[in-house]
Amino acid sequence: MKQSDIMNALRERIKEKKYKFTRQRQIILQAFLDSKENHMSAEDIFAMVKDENPDIGLATVYRSLELFTSLELLKKLDFGDGRSRYELNDRNLKHSHHHLICLGCGRVVEFSYDFLDGLKDKIEREDGFQIVDSQLKVYGYCRECQKKNSI
Ligand SMILES: [Zn+2]
Ligand SMILES: [Zn+2]
Structure with a gap:
């Protein structure tokens, strides 16, 4: 699946659930598409986006990740080290x-x-x-x- 197709599918899901597909939300989802490491914590995402997007704070990242998890765009993972990681839900990736x-x-x-x-x-x-x-x-x-x- 092409990155742009995945992003379109994510956007549709967000709109389906009557949430806004804001610029900040798009940037945070894009970080998952851009990253080779598919299992990222809120801090990892924040570190990726903060330089180019100073308006996105760590609290925004946390809130967005929780929202995306509740919409089943992301899965929340616990690898037992006390830090939640997130990855794109397989349902969007078809494997x-x-x-x-x-x-x-x-x-x-x-x-x-x-x-x-x-x-x-x-x-x-x-x-x-x-x-x-x-x-x-x-x-x-x-x-x-x-x-x-x-x-
Ligand atoms: Zn995984
Ligand atoms: Zn090792």
């Missing part, structure tokens, strides 16, 4: 992914494997549970941290 979280350096890597689809089928079949969404968090140590630890 589903899970997270590998390094306990050494805090790096978060995304992955999607098909075996989880098998698990999904099993849960739906055996527990009669209809799955709408799922997020798997796998904790451990990344390659770099393993190297560091073995020296």
Whole structure:
């Protein structure tokens, strides 16, 4: 999906819910599209936008992120380090992914494997549970941290 298509979809969703697609809101959403790191805290976003947009304060970023989460544009993630991260909701990106979280350096890597689809089928079949969404968090140590630890 092209960036402009994603932004259009986000704008439509905001208008659908009768909120204004303000310049500040667009800038904050654009930061998610621009960033390679898909899991950002309010502070990360603030650091990205503040130089070019001095009118956007940290409080505005917090409020916008909460709004976007309630509108399901973003997902709020908790990787257990006391700082909420946000990412674009997969529903807008048309793919589903899970997270590998390094306990050494805090790096978060995304992955999607098909075996989880098998698990999904099993849960739906055996527990009669209809799955709408799922997020798997796998904790451990990344390659770099393993190297560091073995020296
Ligand atoms: Zn690491
Ligand atoms: Zn992610």
